Amino acid sequence: MTDSNSPVPYGDDASADFDHEDSNRSSNRHFNDILTTQLKRRQLLKGGLGLAVAGGLFAHAGWLGAAPPHASGKPGLGHGFPGKPGRPIELGFTAIAASRVDDIVVPPEYTFDVILPWGTPILGDYPAYLDGGHNSGVDQEQQIGMHHDGMHYFPLSPSPVHGSRHGLLVMNHEYIDQRAMHASGPTLVDGVRDADEVRKEIAAHGVSVVEIREHRGRWEVVRGRFNRRVTAATPMEIRGPARSHVKMRTAYSPDGTRTRGTHNNCAHGFTPWGTYLTCEENFAGYYVNRGERPREHGRYGVATGNGRYRWETVEPRYDATPGIGEATSDFRNEPNTQGWITEINPFRPGSTPVKHTAMGRFAHEGIVFAKPGPGRPLVAYMGDDAQNEYIYKYVSRENYIPGRAGSHLLDDGTLYAARFNDDGHGEWLPLDIDDAGFRAAADAAGVAFSDQGDVVINARLAADVAGATPMDRPEWGAVDPNNGWVYFTLTNNSQRGNSSEVDEANPRGPNPYGHIIRFLEDGGRHDSATFTWDIFLLSGTESDSLGPDGNPLTADNIHASPDGLWFDANGLLWIQTDMSGSQLASGPFGNNQMLVANPATGQIKRFLSGPNVCEVTGVVATPDHRTLFVNIQHPGEGGGGSSWPGNVLRPRSATVVVRRRDGGIVGT
Template sequence: MNGITRRELMSLEITADIEQVGTNPSTTENFMSLVHKRMDRRQMLRVSGGGVTLAAIGSMGLTACGSDSSPAPAPTPAPVAPQPITTLNFSAVSKSLADRFIVPTGYTARVVYRTGDPIAAGVPAYTNAGTDDPATYDRRAGDCHDGVEYYGLNDAGTARDVNGSNRGILAMNHEYVVPQFLHQNGVTAGTTRVQAEVDREIAMHGVSVVEMMKQNASGAFDATGTWGYVQNSARNRRITAATPIEISGPLRGNAAMVTKYSPTGVRTRGTLNNCGTGTSFWGTLLTCEENWAGYFLRPSATDNLNRSAKEIFALQRYGVGGDRYGWSRVTAANAADQDNYARWTATVTPGATAADDYRNVANTFGWVVEIDPYDVTAVPKKRTAMGRFAHEACVANTPVVGQPLAFYMGDDSRGDYIYKFVSEAVWSADDANATNRMAIGDKYLDRGTLYVAKFNADGTGTWLPITLAAVQAAQAAAGGTPAYVFADQADVQLNTRLAADALGATPMDRPEWGAVNYATRDIYFTMTEANASAGRTGRRADNIDGANPRFYQDQRGATPSGAAATTNTGNTFGHIVRMAETNQNAGSTTFNWDVFLFGAQADSDPARVNLSGLTSANDFARPDGLWFSPNTGLAWIQTDDSGALLDQTNCMMLACVAGRVGDGQVLAAQPASTAAVGSTPAGAQLAATRVGRQVTESTLKRFLVGPLDCEITGVIETPDGRTMFVNVQHPGEDTPNAAIPTPASYTSFWPTAEKGAAGATPARPLSATVVITKTDGGRIGS
């Protein structure tokens, strides 16, 4: 989720995320290679009947501005969302490099929940000066707000109300931290870490559960008032990187989960790098652990001596190690507290057992975690039946009584896969209103079948079951000695990536958020990027016969955006794919697919780069967050751009009127050319690829632009569609640690002030939740 730029903070080096580098050694044909083949042979998308044309494959610092032979798509349409919006009537927000949050004319935006805000009685207001007591941070809003879900309450605040639109609970992820802003003078230099600083950082990870309501000037509930959070609500809580969490499902009690903290392998501490979210039909949050592998110290040169070859193979495939924040490098003032920091060292102690050290601690991360937002006493659970990888999101398809539930998940790393979990239990409508929600989670999430997607060149696809028998059969068919021999089904669930490799799943370009279009039941996934830059392998001119059809170099005017001609080339702008289950059955093992939308710069080569015909009203780079409104049917697309369009605009969110799989048209394949982004010679190439017709500005439009140096991520509405919550992550992240004593040099002052505005007083930037409403009280996007 978070961008590829990282700071070296004095002696503390924050390493690049594994997602950006990729650890998949598979030679299986990748997705964009299939795009080439399919689009070279057949019409891939058709113009939809509704006139929606989609590409082949839409406070301070808050401002309003102004017929072919392809396989048929799933045959039976699902019910259309209530009163769907078919034309975007708001004025597109222009691209912006201002340090503000800009929404269209006719909308208002207010910051309601910032990093450090107190969520318990007696906790003082956040000074935002790095001087707050570390002991209070587990009762404050975490850092780097990310995926978010809304859970309705009745107006009295006494009970769950799925239609409650005046009062509810926000449950949101705090993906990681921007540590330089959390401490008075930035991160203290040295080979060891300061205990108080690390305590803050650990507490600022995880999840917030916080009550929101409309209120009057006195802070009392008022259905006609303005939104704010309730500091003293008994429903508020934080789940941090230190919170006790249960291991649930097939890995519970497994030897691979045994640690010094839990010698029986049934518990762990904390949830890490929570990125995208999902929600269950019984009212729980599904939060996803993404870039967890880099948090642990594991010097391979010494630790490998004490590991089996099998263990080493798995650790390398997941990229375990890196010591991202150096949490293991604390000497506690009280020896009894040392275990809080020793737990971040994932190495074998010679002569010890797994119950004596933390050799297995990384095995307890990489899961979907279920949390009951309505019950502060409910212990969160890691649902191990759903596989272990870099989970980006977990989205469920529309439930059908008597059929199993399906949850779709992306593995956010270059060359990794799209997954589906199908429950063993079939859906009962009574479970939607159960009060023991975690027990319902046990029923649907602890037993089922995990699948991985294989995309075929003809526009069909197969869900490959990730079972021990299927993996062993695939390994036997491959011949030779398998690179990894699985011991049992629990081993398959633990090392999901290795099992998917063996099955021959289709490598994708960083699958991030998934979303379900409730009007059609199609499943969408963002593919953020696969550009080649320093230390990272991406698309090249000689390997675009794979799943990425575009090769080009990102330009900034007449200048390459990288320091050399080989940087920022390949699939820099990303794209979105979509899938339709056969017969719209979520438990099906086959599907149809196409590519929905290509990111691009508006003035780039329309034949090889801007394949969706984007204009200045809707061009974008690196789609990441994705969500469909069940109220309006609109798709909301959020960007995490770390370079492609940052010379023109900050990150953004767009609204799109979506169609369905198979609704577009193809264009002819194009030979290699020197035309590239900005029509500047740079060797653009599109090998044997067809693209879809252009979108229009009435069906894809920029809705908002965020402040400097931020990512826009996380979006949800109240059930009536009249209030939207959007998260702004890490404004000012590019500020170096050395700049902390000199606030004027911060790259953003948002949301306290606007950098660059006349008379603006410098302030440490904060991640924040913004509430958006329409001034006429109407539905968002209408």
Template sequence: MTQNFSDFHAALAALDDQPINPSRQYTLSEVVDRSRRGLLKGGLGLAGMAFLGGGLAACSAVSARSKLLGFESVPVQLDPAFDSVQVPPGYRAQVFFSWGDPVEEDAPQWQPDASDDWRAQLLQAGDNHDGMHFFPFPDAPTEHGLLAINHEYVNPPLHPQGMSEKDGRRPLAEVRKEQAAHGVSIIEVRKDAAGQWQRVHPSRYNRRISALTPMAVSGPLAGHELLKTAADPNGACILGTLNNCSSGVTPWGTYLTCEENWHHYFLNRDTEDLAARTAHARYGVSGGKRSKLYGWESADERFDATPDPGLPHGGYVNEPNRFGWVVEIDPFDPQSQPVKRTAFGRYCRECSVLSLGDDGRMAFYSGDDTRGEYIYKFVPNGRYVPGANQHNRQLLDEGTLYVARFDADGSGRWLALLHGQNGLTAENGFPSQAEVLINARAAADRLGATPMDRPEWLAVHPRSREVYVTLTNNDQRGDKVPLDKVNPRPNNLHGHILRWNEEGGDPTATRFEWEVFLLAGESEGARDAHGKSVPAHLTGTIKGDRFSSPDGLAFDGEGRLWIQTDFGDSEPAMQAMGTNQLLCADPITREVRRFLVGPRGCEITGITWTPGYRAMWINVQHPELSFPASDGHSRPRSSTVLITRNDGGVIGT
């Protein structure tokens, strides 16, 4: 197996980025024509632009220096041995919570040689910290709360000598430890008497959720034949959650963790069955002799999705169908069981970001993070009612899943993925709404959704409800994601950010108007190391500090847009970008400033604040050298980092 740290992440990135979408896409002229006909038929025409008011058009005309951004920009970090976190003058960054730190009461202290076994890992912080959220206690919201933190996947340093196998089989003890290091950590945090944030341990709230945690199933797929396996003949209890990347929250205070690249964990050796089974093939489940990522199927039979007619329900052929969902977790009830909410649909989900209307209507936005995939939103049928939690939780089981179509004239439509409509019928492979949801990608293909350049995190402006999405990059355009107005660069190495306004500011609207907020990349007129002009496709439109590959995205309460990056900082084309970064943008002036740079080899991801925005947490995922010890020889550990202002003020001002 690949043990070199940088090689492991390069191989993983190559897997994650493989386009799977086989659908026929449209040329730009066809998109324009479809757009024109749709507008005429729908009666929107030019008058439809009026609902924007001073929105998108007004933003593009403003060039004044931002009043929102009050910090001094941090320079790029070009040192190949940089192994720390740098923030602006007047700020402090401190490591707060690292892989292996004790979580549950009986958790042992982490062993620097990684000799902890899987039982210890079940009680300790998992690996590769990602999306997260701060849940305040009502009696002291700015001083006391719970942090829910995703653990996306695992790195070779999880084991003393890296990942091993013998005669093509993984050791069960290693596999169990890797499964234990996935999932979510929930930890209690509070300010001490000196005003410093501390982890509370032990705490009755502290909890680890992993790939071994039993989970309930709700919504249209609960008990469905497509979720039944030899170990779960009722299709009612799923063991674990995988590849928890970004996240979301509900208005009633629960956490939504999202399962992204789960398909790498499974294997279907039956070539004909794999090709014919949409729920496997359309998502990239592995074929051949070994799964693409960890080879768990050699030690744990449920990850071998090859159909077995000798076992009930074909053995574990349906096990991949049990992943790719939104998982709801109640952080304040450590005895509660996580619930997989199947009405949201199944794909490689990057996040589930809430937009809440004044009347209680909701939308949850998600990206499907693969080249050529789509942007979705789920709209519950009912309305949020403050204080009516039993009613509210049922809202996540009934609603409409939509997929986005971006038209070349700047308009867009949300297309409903509903059985019986738009060709989603039994004759076309969708005999019920359950099949529509479990094969959401194929359903979106059928509707003619717009393929995108790796849609990742989304963020909703706290006042205007304007929606932003990061399109991280796509340097292999091919024919899966056609060049068009919404994916405008032929070799999109650096990525871009889109934004749109829903018609009338209504989260549940089915029409919207969109624009490109910025193209990431080099500054205009930049030159490479050899003094040559940077090619046009590598030049961005950023007003301020350059960056590449926007990934994490979030708004604070004052409307600052925080942008986190994820690029391979050892790649030749990224040399000028330094290490990965946290930046901040003013949505009105579009000015961008670099707030933080991380250690070599890491991704900067996950972001959350206390109410009042005087404490911020971000995650440093898969640092390559020896962070957080930064001593040149310690085992690197993914970590949550706390950021505060020295004067106790609001972050970013």
């Protein structure tokens, strides 16, 4: 999703593109400028993306999206699953056609079920979902939230067999559709929202933890002790360099160590020690500041008029307008407590979630860890999902030690932003107050940071002054388990102009279709300061795209706006799309979809298509890789003609369970 600097008028379509604001006013050279240099050198921009070179894009690599060498040095081979290294991987399913059917479409070799739609009771009194928006705020606090997004499956048994039949499914709920949520739409009387409606909307945000079990071939909710809702009202602890910072102090937490709630939870991550990370993306639009906006508001798009849902009319913490007294007397700093990576322990339902500020404050799409190496730092990659923002890396100061690793590794480390160079190489720029190069860059730009807490609160500004490369909405990341290449989706960018504003890593201006970039850290070490990069694929139509094999995409795999990204244990890359507007309504791509790519062979096929106006987002498998969970978000949003998942007055986000008819491994 996206954030503009202007508020969304009350009652406007909840799908308005308010979250992908372009507030970057730095003069940093855009990724498109870099990529254009390389594309022109390869003569790939003749009348668009003419395919003058079949051998690939970059001289340093010699291919566009072709198979990189694996650790074994043998290209074109995957690991296989389970435990069969070197076995070639084939996408063993029939590619489905682009679809406009208001339902899930999967290959004929597969079947699917639907579970956990919005409003499913999971704890407390287990209040039933009342179709037509008649549930209360108290009900919603005990039910699955709205607009499912990123998720992870935690098995409840170490056995691959039993753990694949019984576990915890933990999922994000990104935002809400007010018209679908309330019986008669949102209520506003004399400029004030109805208090229970606001309570319900706050409760529909956040994260659901739900115990599920397969019983007679169907997955069902277990009324277990782990079930939990973490919402936009849940108390949170603040850790890392911004803890107790003067810019984090509020009337709720005068010492700046606590806050309430997690907002606009998009993608996610999971730690090597078995906890869930929810990522706060487009938080700024929930707040309003009608006074002077400091840089930590303006650079992030905090509204100057009404907040996104007008919660500030009921909940004072959403009004960030400075008062007369100290910051501890009002909520001027409340937006600064949002936009972080938040850790939730799904196995301790009474534990307090923790916001880890060392990893920076921005519109976090998700977080993905490199495979941790004993005695090496823990490394994570993150994207800032807004137009012309950055890709980040976090490297822990302490080394990862199995059995001793824990959340302390997320509180002390170095945050970096990526710079992509014309020659297919790049470097990580430290955003560290103790780094002489960073201090010199800040001084040269006339920007002052008081301490590291100030740096991470203003991570976007820090990346500006460091000289990072603005990108086309960096969204989900994924790390290839076979060779360590790191992939990021760059969903699209309608705000970038013609070829004078493009670069090697963002090759089109404007970029309506998006693309996927990847990079390999030098020396094979994820904590390296430099890397090599290329473009994995350029999304688009059959006449305006380049696939992983260096050839145009075909009817089996054309797509636009790649968003969700996930590697399975085989090294197959699952790609989910988030098209909107005219592309979704009348383009050649059909409804939003999920594809599977094999980076080792360049093969890519369309695997799943979703119902009308939905986003396909969030995917994870059971340990045995025989069950796939896929989230479907906002079907029929804005009156988009959907009744999914069927027999309902209003469409509902839900989770789809996909399996092979023969019980085999999904994808292969």
